[in-house]
Amino acid sequence: MKNPAAKTPARTGRVLRTPGGLSVRVDGRTVTVVVLLLVAALAASVVLIGTGDFPIPAGDVLRTLFGAGEPGQEFIVRELRLPRVLVGLLVGASLGLGGALFQAISRNPLGSPDVLGLGQGATAGALIMIVLFSGSAAQVTFGALVGGLVTGFGIYVLAWKRGVHGYRLVLVGIGVSAIVTAVNGYLMTRADIVDASRAVVWMTGSLDGRDWDQVWPLLVLCVLLVPLCLANARGLRMTEMGDDVSYALGVRVERVRMLLLVAAVLLVAAATAAAGPVGFVALTAPQLARRLTRAPGPNLLPSLCMGAALLVTADWLSQRVFGAGRLPVGVVTGVLGGLYLLWLLVTERKAGRI
DSSP: OOOGEEEGGOOOEEEEEOOSSOOEEEHHHHHHHHHHHHHHHHHHHHHHHHSSSSSOOHHHHHHHHHTTHHHHHIIIIIIIIIHHHHHHHHHHHHHHHHHHHHHHHOOOTTHHHHHHTTHHHHHHHIIIIIIIIIOOOOHHHHHHHHHHHHHHHHHHHOHHHHHHHHHHHHHHHHHHHHHHHHHHHHHHHOOHHHHHHHHHHHHHOHHHHHHHHHHHHHHHHHHHHHHHHHHHHHHHHHHHHHHHHHTTTTHHHHHHHHHHHHHHHHHHHHHHHHHHOOOHHHHHHHHHHHHHHSHHHHHHHHHHHHHHHHHHHHHHHHHHHHHHTSSSSSHHHHHHHHHHHHHHHHHHHHHTOO
């Protein structure tokens, strides 16, 4: 399957110049898409906060967030539901941005963490803590983070041969994913019934029970890594034209690629550690964002916003249709992502591109 960015026509935009002499091209359609996605994500968040066994109208939610709510609503909104929604926004944003980075680095629309095995690696780390050590929630989170980082490092080392190239990265990732999936299956056979049930719930991907302990680490990581990724977006876009052209334009290709690959692994591993392996968000968010913006390049900021909007909307859908706590959000994103992937394959086949 070809990268959709390869067939996107060139676009013109307005060039802004900073006092320091830096030129930034701003595409009007991209800005509009980002604003609309942010509005959609925030609106879905307000509706999601008001959804549950004790429903709260959107107006009361807004008043409570600004400190003018009733005492009962203050507790429900600020202590119970707001942390869950913030985790959903941060996890979705991290997966969307991480997926866009992986797809741009691999130059392949299927080069997402779901395919490369990072989610399986984080799951392996969590299962080790659950099955072998009966670890606490904090220990499971730490194990998932370490598992994702170790898997990402292993994929990078195995794919390295005078640089990291897209198809080799994807093929190595698929192989590593198969191995780690087998390890996870073995760990499940070693678990007793209680630990196995706990592991299955975690492996589904869920926002239930998330609190401020999951919000702050994700927020700090996003504050540090998102500006870093956006600052290197121009160099990443240049690498899509080929290494030789990028070197000729003054881009330090391997430095940019390694820096952004590490950032992507950290974002995806932290998101998986916070909410479990939420499937298909990292795969679909960048592609949907690119289809909306119709702009070339990695579309990092639109992918980030799309990921956040997708996850909170999926969580609202699961609660609205099935009730609070009955259907993990990972099931909804898996179904929606699978349907999107099938639709994408059918349309690409009809167009003669696969």
